[in-house]
Amino acid sequence: MLELNLLKLNIMKDFLKDNKVVLILILLLAALLRLWNINRPEGLWNDEYITYSISMLKFPFDFFEGIRTNCHAPLHYFYLKIWTLIFKNSDTMLRLSSLVPNVLGCLVMYFVGKNYQTKDRSIQIGLACALIASISSFLIYFSQEVRIYSMIFLLSSLVLLFSIKMYETPSKKNAVWLSVFSVLLILEHTIGFVFVLFNIFGLIAFRQKKKKEVDLYMPIVAGLILCLPIIPFLIRIFAHPTYFSQWWAPFSWSKIFFYFTDLFSPVLKNITNAPNSFYHQIINNDVINVGFVLFALLPSVIALGLIIKSNIDAKRVNKYLLSVFIATFLTILIASIAGKIIFLTKYLSELYPILILMAAIGWAELNSINSKISLATIYIFMSLFYIIFSHTSAIRLTRAEGQRLPIVAAKEMNIQKNDKILFLFYPKTHFLKYYNDNDYIAYSIDKYNFSRVLDMGTTYEAYLDGHNKYKIFF
Numbered sequence: 131m132l133e134l135n136l137l138k139l140n141i142m143k144d145f146l147k148d149n150k151v152v153l154i155l156i157l158l159l160a161a162l163l164r165l166w167n168i169n170r171p172e173g174l175w176n177d178e179y180i181t182y183s184i185s186m187l188k189f190p191f192d193f194f195e196g197i198r199t200n201c202h203a204p205l206h207y208f209y210l211k212i213w214t215l216i217f218k219n220s221d222t223m224l225r226l227s228s229l230v231p232n233v234l235g236c237l238v239m240y241f242v243g244k245n246y247q248t249k250d251r252s253i254q255i256g257l258a259c260a261l262i263a264s265i266s267s268f269l270i271y272f273s274q275e276v277r278i279y280s281m282i283f284l285l286s287s288l289v290l291l292f293s294i295k296m297y298e299t300p301s302k303k304n305a306v307w308l309s310v311f312s313v314l315l316i317l318e319h320t321i322g323f324v325f326v327l328f329n330i331f332g333l334i335a336f337r338q339k340k341k342k343e344v345d346l347y348m349p350i351v352a353g354l355i356l357c358l359p360i361i362p363f364l365i366r367i368f369a370h371p372t373y374f375s376q377w378w379a380p381f382s383w384s385k386i387f388f389y390f391t392d393l394f395s396p397v398l399k400n401i402t403n404a405p406n407s408f409y410h411q412i413i414n415n416d417v418i419n420v421g422f423v424l425f426a427l428l429p430s431v432i433a434l435g436l437i438i439k440s441n442i443d444a445k446r447v448n449k450y451l452l453s454v455f456i457a458t459f460l461t462i463l464i465a466s467i468a469g470k471i472i473f474l475t476k477y478l479s480e481l482y483p484i485l486i487l488m489a490a491i492g493w494a495e496l497n498s499i500n501s502k503i504s505l506a507t508i509y510i511f512m513s514l515f516y517i518i519f520s521h522t523s524a525i526r527l528t529r530a531e532g533q534r535l536p537i538v539a540a541k542e543m544n545i546q547k548n549d550k551i552l553f554l555f556y557p558k559t560h561f562l563k564y565y566n567d568n569d570y571i572a573y574s575i576d577k578y579n580f581s582r583v584l585d586m587g588t589t590y591e592a593y594l595d596g597h598n599k600y601k602i603f604f
């Protein structure tokens with residue numbers, strides 16, 4: 131038995147020895163999974179279209195006005211503006227603007243693991259980090275969406291990388307890069323400052339003092355000063371009565387469990403609004419949902435077990451990372467309970483790199499080679515099998531408000547040039563990417579004016595039962 135274990139260990143070491151080849155294979159897998167079905171037939175959905183339309187506004191005045199009136203931080207619109215100038219604005223090229231930083235984030239996670247303290251296992255941790263990220267259904271889903279979340283993952287991975295570098299080998303160079311990527315993360319995500327502040331405080335509190343001490347405070351203060359122009363924007367957003375309203379997705383404790391299944395299983399439930407009960411996903415009408423148990427619970431339990439293991443008798447750097455996670459998570463959780471923000475998995479994207487690193491550390495620190503191989507095999511198999519074969523996998527989940535669909539329907543109905551179309555809920559401008567304004571006569575009533583125009587109650591009532599409520603009109 132001992133000889134067999136030694137043989138397995140040697141095989142694994144030989145396999146990991148040429149880590150560059152393994153890393154290239156992992157990144158190739160990441161790219162292929164994200165390219166699969168990237169040209170979605172439903173087209174851009176509402177939030178994607180808003181992001182795209184702001185990036186397409188005329189520079190500088192219309193563009194800056196579009197950013198000013200939106201609730202999201204400004205960096206992504208600049209990025210998308212430059213991207214569309216180079217690669218144009220087809221749906222596929224727009225989605226590639228998210229795919230590229232998503233795959234780059236997988237690469238950065240390799241370096242995050244490689245720079246971790248355990249030198250004898252750093253390659254294992256790095257490759258495990260890259261592999262977990264590459265087959266993550268959460269990341270695959272947002273790599274195919276023209277939104278901010280892929281870039282958030284890349285920037286938060288870079289913040290984590292240089293945080294670990296600063297912890298291990300403090301230098302002015304690392305401090306500057308940490309500050310740069312922290313500022314960019316704040317400018318990418320409206321609530322990114324929560325993670326950045328706790329990360330800075332955690333790094334200062336937990337890092338071990340060394341003889342050649344590097345002054346962290348100057349680059350950090352300089353970075354925060356660079357963020358001052360965004361403070362009025364944040365105040366306006368948080369003070370605005372219509373932003374951060376939970377009426378369409380009220381908080382439930384089940385969302386905490388869905389958060390972890392979203393991140394570490396191929397089953398995505400909390401992308402827009404999770405089911406009310408996590409328990410009923412497991413057992414419904416006294417029947418066990420075997421699919422949910424196998425594909426959602428099992429991979430998540432494996433990952434959470436490894437995360438817990440990495441924090442048992444943990445090194446000081448692990449305690450630092452755990453404190454950042456807990457402080458940021460609790461802050462968003464409290465804000466969600468208070469109704470100030472919706473508790474969605476994507477709003478906590480900044481914490482994902484930390485969790486991936488902890489899971490990779492836990493796996494690398496397993497003493498049994500059999501346990502390592504078994505857990506890795508189960509996790510990878512469950513993730514890939516679901517992604518490839520399930521009709522609800524990340525590569526097949528449709529966006530319910532895809533704005534190409536009404537145009538396809540109009541063509542199927544042989545709508546003529548002089549026919550009239552009324553777009554409801556969203557204005558007709560949201561569909562102009564897919565039809566020519568001269569094709570037919572189009573009118574629209576958007577969701578904010580829908581009820582007022584027809585004098586039939588509130589928009590909220592229309593949202594709940596619009597089909598029956600307005601049936602007499604249409």
